[in-house]
Amino acid sequence: MALDKISKIQGTALYVPGNDIDTDRIIPARFMKCVTFDGLGAYLFHDVRFEEDGTKKAHPLNDPKFAKASILISNANFGCGSSREHAPQALSKYRFRAVIAESFAEIFFGNSTTLGMPCVSVSHDDILKLTSVVESQPDTEVTIDLVAGTVTAGNVSVPCSIKPGARDALVNGLWDPIAQLLDGAEQTKAVAAKLPYLAF
Amino acid sequence: MGKNLFQKVWEAHTVRTLAGGQSQIFIGLHLLHEVTSPQAFGMLKDLGLKVARPDRTFATVDHIVPTDTRLRPFKDSLAEGMIVALEQACTEHGIRFFDVKSGHQGIVHVIGPELGLTQPGMTIACGDSHTSTHGAFGAIAFGIGTTQVRDVLATQTMTLAPLKVRRIEVSGRLRPGVYAKDVILHVIRTLGVNGGTGYAYEYAGDAVSALSMEERMTLCNMSIEGGARVGYVNPDEKTFEYLKGRELAPKGEAWERAVAYWRSVASDSDASYDDVVRFDAASIAPTVTWGINPGQAISIEEKVPRVEDGPTAAEQASIKEALDYMQLEAGAPIAGVPVNVAFIGSCTNGRLSDFREVARHIKGRKVAAGVRALAVPGSMDVARAAEAEGLDQVFRDAGWEWRQPGCSMCLAMNPDRLIGRELCASSSNRNFKGRQGSPTGRTILMSPVMVAAAAVSGKIADARVVFKA
Numbered sequence: 001m002a003l004d005k006i007s008k009i010q011g012t013a014l015y016v017p018g019n020d021i022d023t024d025r026i027i028p029a030r031f032m033k034c035v036t037f038d039g040l041g042a043y044l045f046h047d048v049r050f051e052e053d054g055t056k057k058a059h060p061l062n063d064p065k066f067a068k069a070s071i072l073i074s075n076a077n078f079g080c081g082s083s084r085e086h087a088p089q090a091l092s093k094y095r096f097r098a099v100i101a102e103s104f105a106e107i108f109f110g111n112s113t114t115l116g117m118p119c120v121s122v123s124h125d126d127i128l129k130l131t132s133v134v135e136s137q138p139d140t141e142v143t144i145d146l147v148a149g150t151v152t153a154g155n156v157s158v159p160c161s162i163k164p165g166a167r168d169a170l171v172n173g174l175w176d177p178i179a180q181l182l183d184g185a186e187q188t189k190a191v192a193a194k195l196p197y198l199a200f
Numbered sequence: 201m202g203k204n205l206f207q208k209v210w211e212a213h214t215v216r217t218l219a220g221g222q223s224q225i226f227i228g229l230h231l232l233h234e235v236t237s238p239q240a241f242g243m244l245k246d247l248g249l250k251v252a253r254p255d256r257t258f259a260t261v262d263h264i265v266p267t268d269t270r271l272r273p274f275k276d277s278l279a280e281g282m283i284v285a286l287e288q289a290c291t292e293h294g295i296r297f298f299d300v301k302s303g304h305q306g307i308v309h310v311i312g313p314e315l316g317l318t319q320p321g322m323t324i325a326c327g328d329s330h331t332s333t334h335g336a337f338g339a340i341a342f343g344i345g346t347t348q349v350r351d352v353l354a355t356q357t358m359t360l361a362p363l364k365v366r367r368i369e370v371s372g373r374l375r376p377g378v379y380a381k382d383v384i385l386h387v388i389r390t391l392g393v394n395g396g397t398g399y400a401y402e403y404a405g406d407a408v409s410a411l412s413m414e415e416r417m418t419l420c421n422m423s424i425e426g427g428a429r430v431g432y433v434n435p436d437e438k439t440f441e442y443l444k445g446r447e448l449a450p451k452g453e454a455w456e457r458a459v460a461y462w463r464s465v466a467s468d469s470d471a472s473y474d475d476v477v478r479f480d481a482a483s484i485a486p487t488v489t490w491g492i493n494p495g496q497a498i499s500i501e502e503k504v505p506r507v508e509d510g511p512t513a514a515e516q517a518s519i520k521e522a523l524d525y526m527q528l529e530a531g532a533p534i535a536g537v538p539v540n541v542a543f544i545g546s547c548t549n550g551r552l553s554d555f556r557e558v559a560r561h562i563k564g565r566k567v568a569a570g571v572r573a574l575a576v577p578g579s580m581d582v583a584r585a586a587e588a589e590g591l592d593q594v595f596r597d598a599g600w601e602w603r604q605p606g607c608s609m610c611l612a613m614n615p616d617r618l619i620g621r622e623l624c625a626s627s628s629n630r631n632f633k634g635r636q637g638s639p640t641g642r643t644i645l646m647s648p649v650m651v652a653a654a655a656v657s658g659k660i661a662d663a664r665v666v667f668k669a
Contacts, residue, residue, distance in 0.1 A: 033278035047639035077394040083329040083343030111345035168220030200450035
């Protein structure tokens with residue numbers, strides 16, 4: 001199955017401010033009682049979006065101005081904590097196709113890449129430039145160009161970075177590695193044959 | 201120039217370099233649990249693939265199991281469905297399943313070592329970020345997402361970018377009343393919750409060598425809370441001693457070969473590192489969190505920070521958010537903050553030595569009025585060993601609930617959870633907003649003995665004072 005080559009993501013964006021937004025915040029553990037990822041989008045950021053009685057809190061995801069946003073912008077160390085793929089799955093099922101932040105936690109970054117959802121890093125000051133455009137003009141189309149290494153929002157264009165391995169995997173349509181891993185079956189056997197502990 | 205353990209294990213397990221610089225890495229041991237793995241079997245089915253190495257794959261149930269009654273079916277039909285899905289997958293693919301019937305069920309990071317599955321020089325993956333725990337044995341162990349669980353099931357390999365290695369050297373001796381939990385909270389507090397991103401942490405120095413295997417597990421367990429996906433301690437005589445005679449550890453003639461391999465993977469004395477950070481063991485005090493991530497920590501003798509203590513606007517915003525959520529008074533001592541719940545357990549601090557150490561202190565000391573105190577062994581083996589020593593009775597006599605094994609209130613996917621804004625003194629690993637099951641519940645992380653001090657005092661307290669004489 002050929003995968004999409006992801007080199008450009010376009011869409012409107014919303015800003016969820018804060019450093020160290022953890023995976024429990026993105027998807028609280030009690031919503032992980034499921035054997036499929038379908039339906040997780042409804043619980044994205046649940047506890048910061050809803051009161052316990054279900055009424056909506058003030059949160060960018062509840063703001064009609066951003067009802068169509070498909071790019072999420074945040075600050076440093078986004079996605080820290082658990083390895084739960086439920087976090088990027090919830091973002092992806094909700095509607096998000098990319099995340100722009102100052103930095104990402106490592107496991108979250110890897111999980112997102114494997115789903116074909118790029119996570120690009122932008123400096124603190126440039127995040128502020130982007131969010132000032134997005135918040136004042138929510139309809140502004142934001143473009144992430146992985147090849148050029150830029151994020152553009154209206155008249156603002158800022159540099160972005162992504163680990164070269166992840167960028168190449170996305171751009172070349174190899175972000176789901178299963179086909180490549182299966183291709184390496186012979187070499188895998190050779191490596192296993194040399195590992196002493198498999199014969200203990 | 202010699203090599204460090206990470207470099208040696210990485211090289212031995214590298215299958216090939218893929219386009220773009222990622223490596224295809226062989227996984228020596230794959231551990232499964234019911235929350236992150238059942239979906240992967242579905243993916244495997246969709247692709248028409250089989251499990252490549254069922255002999256290197258082991259499963260248990262921990263996150264969603266109730267700790268009061270474990271009669272099946274569980275009252276929670278969603279939890280029951282998850283267990284059934286994992287049971288069926290294990291049967292279909294021939295994977296050994298350490299369920300309750302096996303007598304060895306428990307938290308995946310507790311049972312791997314105690315069964316002797318976890319060994320030096322291995323790569324170990326599991327759909328759980330606290331897989332770093334197994335690094336205590338000199339393994340390269342890390343958490344993975346569900347799609348990667350699929351990759352490992354299908355090929356026994358996965359893609360990974362190489363990590364840099366930071367040696368964290370803790371010299372000298374820990375003061376009495378200071379535990380491995382305090383060391384790791386101190387390290388995270390100092391280096392930050394994202395300080396370890398891109399790194400494996402090698403813990404070393406005489407204070408680390410002096411730790412027991414169970415304490416080393418506590419240390420490595422929370423590496424991920426400092427952003428480091430991998431944390432390890434070089435294997436030594438203590439490591440071999442711990443493994444000897446374990447059910448699935450090498451035996452007979454294989455034992456000698458195993459020890460020789462295990463010795464060979466330890467970092468060379470002239471190994472190079474990308475970074476070295478040094479700590480003085482004697483400067484570490486009992487440490488507790490005050491905020492909403494594990495880096496927001498202070499010693500029990502310190503005061504809760506004020507917003508203006510933050511050096512940048514972003515850090516000031518983080519402090520404000522944490523103070524608002526935790527409802528703590530800025531500038532006030534952390535000691536004295538009232539607690540509602542005390543929890544001892546989890547993959548961080550749910551092992552036999554944790555319960556022994558606490559039992560030693562709580563004999564004859566009752567839990568304060570109004571405090572709900574839970575002791576949850578990390579595994580059936582831990583529970584059996586503790587009960588054989590009468591520790592369960594010590595806890596019960598002191599007013600604690602002695603529960604059955606599981607992750608329990610660390611992340612509250614089972615019925616054990618905080619209610620409303622309750623504040624919990626907890627031996628677990630995360631104090632994120634809502635972590636312990638109530639969207640407004642509050643968590644203060646600390647060592648098990650400090651949890652016990654909070655339980656008997658009804659407030660956050662210095663265990664060295666509470667249990668003096």
